[in-house]
Amino acid sequence: MNVSDAAARGTVDILRPILTTSITTIAGLIPLANAISFGLVASTLIALLIIPCLYLLLTPNKSVANSN
Numbered sequence: 001m002n003v004s005d006a007a008a009r010g011t012v013d014i015l016r017p018i019l020t021t022s023i024t025t026i027a028g029l030i031p032l033a034n035a036i037s038f039g040l041v042a043s044t045l046i047a048l049l050i051i052p053c054l055y056l057l058l059t060p061n062k063s064v065a066n067s068n
Contacts, residue, residue, distance in 0.1 A: 001009070
């Protein structure tokens with residue numbers, strides 16, 4: 001068997017295991033990617049909305065003098 005035939009035969013033999021491994025890895029990482037994305041969105045909303053609202057609700061209502 002010459003080199004080009006051996007390379008073609010090796011490629012055909014290894015194609016299925018490589019594709020199977022890649023597809024299962026990608027399918028397994030999709031939930032992880034979703035969890036990371038949801039965590040980033042949730043932390044952004046908490047930092048921009050929830051924390052300021054809690055600060056306004058829990059801080060005593062005192063007047064602040066202008067320094068003009």
